[in-house]
Amino acid sequence: MDHRYPVVLVHGWRSHPGIWNHLAPALQDAGLPCWKFDHTAIQENxxxxIALALQEFIRARRKENGYGGPVDIVCHSMGTCIARYLLEFIDGSDREEDVRLLVGIGPPNNGSAMAEAFNDPERGPEVIRRLAGVFLPRGYDPAEDLIVQEFRPGSRVTSALSGAGTRDDIVYRLILAANLTKTPAFFPAFGGRTLEIAPGEGWRMTYAGDGIVPHSDSHLPGAGVEILPADPGNLARHPxxxxxxxxxRNPEVIAHVRNCLAASAAPDVRTPPRS
Incomplete structure (x- = not known):
């Protein structure tokens, strides 16, 4: 690889740093130090x-390592929006955070259709029932989850991100998945599809998503996008x-993250499949 910038890893909602137990060793084997940010204890805040805690974490690791150069940030899901809230909203004018590259894996950049579905009085109970024990704890109540409320489309947080816009001193890349073969085993809870809110249409199911986050939620102007799998046959083997x-933890995703960290230019943007 052409550089040895530290990589800050930011996990997603109701997740933990253990989600990086395949990616981090692969990066470290390539000589890239990994700084794992853990926000499991403060998600209810x-x-x-969380974004301010991420800022303090990066500053503390810089001081600990005597490092003042740029860092790369790799995030999963909502973790991408936490990093963006820090970089674009909190630090957007000052630009004190020296970040070269932000990689988002399945991020809900425009707010989460799933978060909105949880709160829908008609659709919500069935969606929560299907995801209980899979993506949600049993007995889950979205009204008690501040992060879910903040990531509904049009919320204060999503509006702040939309208004702030991306930074021209940071390269943005998205790694998304799609059910290219319409395989139900891709995400059995929804028969291989992803719930989305289509402009002018309302709720619908699409194969252009990863079961939780549709591509329409992830779209970010100017960001390079990679849609996986590159070989649809991989869905037959390991959907x-x-x-x-x-x-x-997906080996193809890990390979693409490494490629993103090594590349000097954003990847080509591929058009997501339609439902």
């Missing part, structure tokens, strides 16, 4: 508190590896 929950 909300987006801004479950491409669902949202498993993406950080």
């Amino acid at each position: 909300g987006t801004e508190a 479950e590896r491409y669902c949202h929950i498993m993406l950080p």
Whole structure:
């Protein structure tokens, strides 16, 4: 690889740093130090508190390692929006955070259709029932989950991100999955599809997503996008590896993260498949 910038790893909602137990060793084998940010204990404090904690974490690791250069940030799911909230909203004007590259794996950049579905009085109970024990704890109540409320489309947090816009001093790359073969085993809870809110249409199911986050939620102007798998045959062999929950441990995703960290230019943007 052409550089040895530290890589900050930011896990997603209701997740933990253990999600990086395949990616981190692969990066470290390539000579890249990994700084794993753990926000499991403060998720109930909300987006801004977590973003500020991320800022303090990066500063502490810089001081600990005597390092003042740029870092790369790799995030899963909502972790991408936490990093973006820090970089674009909190630090957007000052630009004190020296970040070269931000890689988002399955991020809900425009807010989460799933978060909105949880709160839908008609659709919510069935969605929560299907995901109980798979993506949600049993007895889950979205009204008690501040992060879910903050990541509904049009919320204060998603509006702040939209208004701030991306930074021209940071390269943005997205790694997304799609059910290219319409295989139900991709994410059995929804028959291989992903719930989304289509402009002018309302709720619908699409194969252009990872079971939890549709591509329409992930779209970020100017970001390079890679849609996986590159070989649809991989879905016949291991469809479950491409669902949202498993993406950080997916060997193809790991390879693409390494490529993103090594590359000097953003990858080509591929058009997501339509449902």
